[in-house]
Amino acid sequence: MNPKAISSCVLWNSLIAIVLLATLPEVSAAIEGTLPSASTFLQDLLDRYGENDTLTLYQLKSLLNRVDVGVGSDNGSRTDPNNRNLSKCFSSSQLFAVHNLSESIPIDRAAFKEFCPTVLQQLENRACQVENQENEENEETEEGKPTPAEVWGYGFLCVTVISLCSLVGASVVPFMKKTFYKRLLLYFIALAIGTLYSNALFQLIPEAFGFNPLEDYYVSKSAVVFGGFYLFFFVEKILKMVLKQKDQNGPGHSHYKPEKYISKSDLEEGLTEKLQNGDLSHVAPHQNNDLGCRTLAVDEKEVQASQSTCYWLKGTQYSDIGTLAWMITLSDGLHNFIDGLAIGASFTVSVFQGISTSIAILCEEFPHELGDFVILLNAGMSIQQALFFNFVSACCCYLGLAFGILAGSHFSANWIFALAGGMFLYIALADMFPEMNEVSKGEDGEVGNSLVVFAIQNAGLLTGFTIMLLLTMYSGQIQLG
Known part of the structure; x- marks a missing residue:
């Protein structure tokens, strides 16, 4: 092949690569412009379940019910710092007690951010999924019982x-x-x-x-x-x-008559x-x-x-x-x-x-x-x-x-x-x-x-x-x- 032609081909390839690298930040910015910001996910939940960027306990409980979290049996809301058993399904009142949430204080962005990992943990261990199945079976049993x-x-x-x-x-x-x-x-x-x-x-x-x-x-x-x-x-x-x-067919026979009993x-x-x-x-x-x-x-x-x-x-x-x-x-x-x-x-x-x-x-x-x-x-x-x-x-x-x-x-x-x-x-x-x-x-x-x-x-x-x-x-x- 002609050396001059080879040099021309290399030159064009280099030029194309430089142009692509120059336009890459603009393409990345365009792609990023189509994605929502991280804060919008939190804002969406606050808008749909709360008011004025805050949540009440009742509104937070509605959110938990939506994702099947907090359906465990409520045996008291007292927290124990030495209890490390997180594989169980906690009730909503127990989860609120862990984060010191009360009805009198609205839940703001910071408190809701702190509460979200708890929801994620409960979803990940799937303990509440088993609890939900048992509750559904109990409801079906109650429905099947006669009046x-x-x-x-x-x-x-x-x-x-x-x-x-x-x-x-x-x-x-x-x-x-x-x-x-x-x-x-x-x-x-x-x-x-x-x-x-x-x-x-x-x-x-x-x-x-x-x-x-x-x-x-x-x-x-x-x-x-x-x-x-x-x-x-x-x-x-x-x-x-x-x-x-x-x-009965054998050779042996009894030579005395058995006593007759009244039956x-x-x-x-x-x-x-x-x-x-x-x-x-x-x-x-x-x-x-x-x-x-x-x-x-x-x-x-x-x-x-x-x-x-x-x-x-x-x-x-x-x-x-x-x-x-x-x-x-x-x-x-x-x-x-x-x-x-x-x-x-x-x-x-x-x-x-x-x-x-x-x-x-x-x-x-x-x-x-x-x-x-x-x-x-x-x-x-x-x-x-x-x-x-x-x-x-x-x-x-x-x-x-x-x-x-x-x-x-x-x-x-x-x-x-x-x-x-x-x-x-x-x-x-x-x-x-x-x-x-x-x-x-x-x-x-x-x-x-x-x-x-x-x-x-x-x-x-x-x-x-x-x-x-x-x-x-x-x-x-x-x-x-």
């Missing part, structure tokens, strides 16, 4: 339906000797076990710990807990049926026969010292000598009624009171929770009241007396409902849920489960009957489990009214 009219209305309706179960006992007395009666009773007992156990696992116990089925995803784990219980029940029943069949089912059958024949006006217990069990006897003269002032309560004199009847009545009343307590507390949380608990209690009360009715008759009460006292004990549920609603409305219902959850587990596993095995004993004679009984037990348990599982899974979609 007092719904709580009392639905609660009273459910308790009334449950209490009517106490009057069902007399209607099934004529069918006690029928085969389908025991199988129907067996199904309802298994249904009660399934609903009570599942209600405790899916709703009461998680609610006591503050879990939400839609957020904490505990439903699958609770289902596995029920699965462990059901697996052992299934395996145990299969092994018993197989081993029992093997023993509870024998008493029920004898009682039913008298009721069907219409010759049972009074049942009085007599203690057999050799066998240690009660037998039935009819005493027409004692019935005629009854001095009851109420027609419906005519029958046995109260002094002749066995102690067992009064124990059953009192314990049943206490049991129903706790049931009402659980229902009332559940309805204060949500209508869905109350209905779920009511369904579990209803499934448990139906077979329970049938058994209580027979026990009261065996203990010496007439049919009218048994109906009356069974209904009186059932009405204790209303008292428990009122206590549960009042306690759940003014205090945390979690403690009541914890108590009810433990009670439901005990009733299902320690009370109803042995009763189911006792009722099924008379049906376990042949292989065919054993399979039918086993199928009925499985149907009841799985039905109760399915009801509570579906109610828990779709609780968010259940809307009433």
Whole structure:
């Protein structure tokens, strides 16, 4: 390349660079002229939230609310110079106390400049963001709670339906000797076990710990807990049926006839026969010292000598009624009171929770009241007396409902849920489960009957489990009214 041309090119490039450097300050000044000054940001806040370049505490609090700062709980505005915990969300009154701001003194530019780093620090640690989320969740929970009219209305309706179960006992007395009666009773007992156990696992116990089925995803784990219980029940029943069949087909036989004891089912059958024949006006217990069990006897003269002032309560004199009847009545009343307590507390949380608990209690009360009715008759009460006292004990549920609603409305219902959850587990596993095995004993004679009984037990348990599982899974979609 020509050296002269190279020199010309270098000269032009140098000239262009000098021109650009000369115009750069003017370009920078033009760019800076389009930006606001630093003081205008402060002035904008003072103009929009204050007056005359000053702020009051109320106006400053409005600014803090706008940026979600100062929403923490106000546990006092006293400052502690040794407290270095700045990771919490402070309330607006606490922030004002830190800077010695008061309502009587307006906040000028200098004081507002000093206050701004505090706002920046609270925004940076995001403590108030968590506090805001908790406040929003609490507001949503309050909005989702039923009204007092719904709580009392639905609660009273459910308790009334449950209490009517106490009057069902007399209607099934004529069918006690029928085969389908025991199988129907067996199904309802298994249904009660399934609903009570599942209600405790899916709703009461998680609610006591503050879990939400839609957020904490505990439903699958609770289902596995029920699965462990059901697996052992299934395996145990299969092994018993197989081993029992093997023993019956084995070579060994007993050479003596076992002593015949009077069982509870024998008493029920004898009682039913008298009721069907219409010759049972009074049942009085007599203690057999050799066998240690009660037998039935009819005493027409004692019935005629009854001095009851109420027609419906005519029958046995109260002094002749066995102690067992009064124990059953009192314990049943206490049991129903706790049931009402659980229902009332559940309805204060949500209508869905109350209905779920009511369904579990209803499934448990139906077979329970049938058994209580027979026990009261065996203990010496007439049919009218048994109906009356069974209904009186059932009405204790209303008292428990009122206590549960009042306690759940003014205090945390979690403690009541914890108590009810433990009670439901005990009733299902320690009370109803042995009763189911006792009722099924008379049906376990042949292989065919054993399979039918086993199928009925499985149907009841799985039905109760399915009801509570579906109610828990779709609780968010259940809307009433």
